[in-house]
Amino acid sequence: MPDAxxxxxxxxxxxxxxxxxxxxAALYDQYAGIVYGxxxxxxxxxxxxxxATQDTFMKIWKRAEDWxxxxxxxxxxxxxxxxxxxxxxxxxxxxxxPWTAIGLDDLLNALSSSGPVDSERFFDAQVLQRLxxxxxxxxxxxxxxxxxxxxxxxxIAEFLQEPLGTVKSRIRQGLFDxxxxxxxxxx
Amino acid sequence: xMNDDQSRQPTTPHNAACDExxxxxxxxxxxxxxAEEAARVHELLAICPELESDIAxxxxxxxGFAADVQAIQPAAHVRGGLLARLAEEEAAAYxxxxxxxxxxxxxxxxxxxKRGRRSSSWWWIxxxxxxxxxxxxxxxxxxxxxxxxxxxxxxxxxxxxxLTVLADPDVARIALHSTADQTxxxxxxxxxxxxxEAILYTDALPALDSDHAYQLWVIGAQGPVSAGIFHTSxxxxxxxxxxxxxxMDAYQAVGISVEPASGSDQPTTNPLALGELPTTT
Numbered sequence: 443m444p445d446a447x448x449x450x451x452x453x454x455x456x457x458x459x460x461x462x463x464x465x466x467a468a469l470y471d472q473y474a475g476i477v478y479g480x481x482x483x484x485x486x487x488x489x490x491x492x493x494a495t496q497d498t499f500m501k502i503w504k505r506a507e508d509w510x511x512x513x514x515x516x517x518x519x520x521x522x523x524x525x526x527x528x529x530x531x532x533x534x535x536x537x538x539x540p541w542t543a544i545g546l547d548d549l550l551n552a553l554s555s556s557g558p559v560d561s562e563r564f565f566d567a568q569v570l571q572r573l574x575x576x577x578x579x580x581x582x583x584x585x586x587x588x589x590x591x592x593x594x595x596x597x598i599a600e601f602l603q604e605p606l607g608t609v610k611s612r613i614r615q616g617l618f619d620x621x622x623x624x625x626x627x628x629x
Numbered sequence: 630x631m632n633d634d635q636s637r638q639p640t641t642p643h644n645a646a647c648d649e650x651x652x653x654x655x656x657x658x659x660x661x662x663x664a665e666e667a668a669r670v671h672e673l674l675a676i677c678p679e680l681e682s683d684i685a686x687x688x689x690x691x692x693g694f695a696a697d698v699q700a701i702q703p704a705a706h707v708r709g710g711l712l713a714r715l716a717e718e719e720a721a722a723y724x725x726x727x728x729x730x731x732x733x734x735x736x737x738x739x740x741x742x743k744r745g746r747r748s749s750s751w752w753w754i755x756x757x758x759x760x761x762x763x764x765x766x767x768x769x770x771x772x773x774x775x776x777x778x779x780x781x782x783x784x785x786x787x788x789x790x791x792l793t794v795l796a797d798p799d800v801a802r803i804a805l806h807s808t809a810d811q812t813x814x815x816x817x818x819x820x821x822x823x824x825x826e827a828i829l830y831t832d833a834l835p836a837l838d839s840d841h842a843y844q845l846w847v848i849g850a851q852g853p854v855s856a857g858i859f860h861t862s863x864x865x866x867x868x869x870x871x872x873x874x875x876x877m878d879a880y881q882a883v884g885i886s887v888e889p890a891s892g893s894d895q896p897t898t899n900p901l902a903l904g905e906l907p908t909t910t
Binding site (some may be wrong): 447449450453459460461462463464466467470474475476478479482483491492495496499503515518521525568570571574584586589590592593594596598610613614616617618624 | 692695703712840890
């Protein structure tokens, strides 16, 4: 199992829970690069990505007590908030309907709920990257459009000019396959 | 390749619902379902609660797509803007209380022990009175604290914006001395009475193990109130910004104690450093 969150980051989160503003500055120094990387990937606009980066850390400040070190890695929690925040901003900028299919609370709860295998709460990002590369390109593409652009099935179908059923099938089968590959890698 | 079809059971209403849920969950987790489909997921989860764990699995797996995102350092103003926004929101959430009438001197201010905290609060009451004695030894330290701001600027470049806020001629400089000998300077607090923002700077506190943290307290008539926990570097330095909830006149002293890493509601150990706040009369 990959290492869980380092003790010094757990200590930082405790300080944030105690409303120590210097701790949020320290967490920013640690995570600003990947948070901004995610928000830029989603928004593809410097100004919007900068604002989404600040919004992400303000959410972290306000929700720090929700994170449980024993139920998930801090980096996953932070990146989930960053991606959700950026997609929410993107849809507002595009005057699209809010990204209501799954709320941030649901998403964070999902990440921290018990998986069937203990190690699944601590997926190794490098292993996952390697496994994702084994998926067919058309499945990766539809998943990424949902994951990074907040597109629904039908929006992806329209964007790619593909039948809706095909898009649904690729998303479903892509994640089924990723799960199967992951389980194989753990044997 | 294997897929979840292998886990499908003979058709019953329950199994059919679970199969439908298995089909929807991957898209649900990455946000590709419509609001109607998401509502259906919630309905089906009530029928097939055993599949709730699949949500965590797919959520964790899908985060792998974020793993190859290139880290990009944002411009410096993003950090400054964040910290300014944080300070502003915190100040709005915890506004300073109306200024209480100031007592003429520290020694005339009664410090009441907090109910139910007798075991450790007696020390803090005595300590608040003892800080008067520190006045006699402050001359040397007062000569040094004039340089504190420039030292901070050098050592803590990232705190430039906060220092700018505190660079006010009326900023109070409070020296915290060791309670062991009442002479060794251990820390300095710079407190701006106009915006009620303050910073603590230390250069002589040893780093603690991961199970413990230093905790700063502001001590007023109601006893010590936490002003946050902080850690020091290997060289003993630390920079801790805090925003006291009440004006400076509401307090008589500041102190530092060693507490569990997550901090304490009230001090659980004797203070290792104390400093008296100046009176405004």
